[in-house]
Amino acid sequence: EIVREADVYFTPSPLKGKKILVTAGPTKEALDPIRFLSNHSSGKMGYAIAEAARRAGAIVTLVTGASLESPSGIKTVHVRSARDMYDEVLKHYEEADAVIKAAAVADYRPETISSSKIKKTDGQLTVTMVRNPDILLELGKMKKNQLLVGFAAETDHLEENALKKLEKKHLDLLVANHASDGFGNDTNKITLYFSSGKKQAFERMPKKRVAEKICDALAGLFEMSGNE
């Protein structure tokens, strides 16, 4: 703990005093009390960002669907479904200076949640899935002075999808990676797309370093926006 505090103390603090909300991990969408739909997000990227933001002086709240250990010194709220995450994020949105949405929120959830375990039968099972709230899109609509940072993990047409998302969701910064580069790994290979049109590509590096690059980029945006 002494080392950690020293770490905070001697690092420059480009995010000093900023209230930053970070979301991390997958969500789990229940089909019944036992089964759920989820995704391969480990939460490591979001946790690394939460820790990097804290090292950079920010006051961090982490809303997470991952089952990783809560990081020291960071207010951590565990959630399960996309709707839980949505509710929790909204609680903190108004007072936030920035939101970094690293969570891999499920786009769909089963239309109905069975209250008891669905017994298997011999035939097929058809599951109707409905759209979850698009948290980032909603935050983009409600945006006042907050800076919004989104992620795009794609298997195809990465740049095209990234630029579309940046615009559609009113993001200030989008972190794009190929799905196979990030999910479950300890490293990531990212490209940053800014609303200004600027683009910045990085080599593969540990998620801790990736997190620092994202915080640096965010600090730059705070500087430009005058919201210092």
Next chain:
Amino acid sequence: EIVREADVYFTPSPLKGKKILVTAGPTKEALDPIRFLSNHSSGKMGYAIAEAARRAGAIVTLVTGASLESPSGIKTVHVRSARDMYDEVLKHYEEADAVIKAAAVADYRPETISSSKIKKTDGQLTVTMVRNPDILLELGKMKKNQLLVGFAAETDHLEENALKKLEKKHLDLLVANHASDGFGNDTNKITLYFSSGKKQAFERMPKKRVAEKICDALAGLFEMSGNE
């Protein structure tokens, strides 16, 4: 490690030299490279059984879909889907003296696995699910001298479902618990149903102790079967 070995040394060895195959954890059934269907099994019960069987002198192979740390001194094979688990279990079945199937294998998998991430659209998404191989049922059919131990985690009609499963799958022993008692917890509250008709109910206890009770019961079955 010295303590652990001593633990093995001073414990009576009711499963000495028995080859025991233990399955643990959930399986993950891919919908695309990012999304999957799974369940709330943590794998803790199966890992506790693998370790208890080893302490009781058995030669243990653990086939697991959980992301827990591999237990010391136990051959551990990681699998993802139900079909992966089925293939791996079959490889070890013929030479096994007993199989303890603690894994919560998905009954269903999406009929098709998309090779790229399914893009979200505004409407609903219908997923057709097909039955996975019923590993325990298949093992029951192929059974020679192996003892088979199954699990039933139910939300309703526990005893009725347990007795049905015991018979249908040609099990020697079935470990039943209410789904809310076991999943994700460090303790469990079980009832043992034997093919002889015997029934044994236990109070809630740590999974390590539950695992020992199951190994004791298995040792008793080996004794009775003369397969010592």
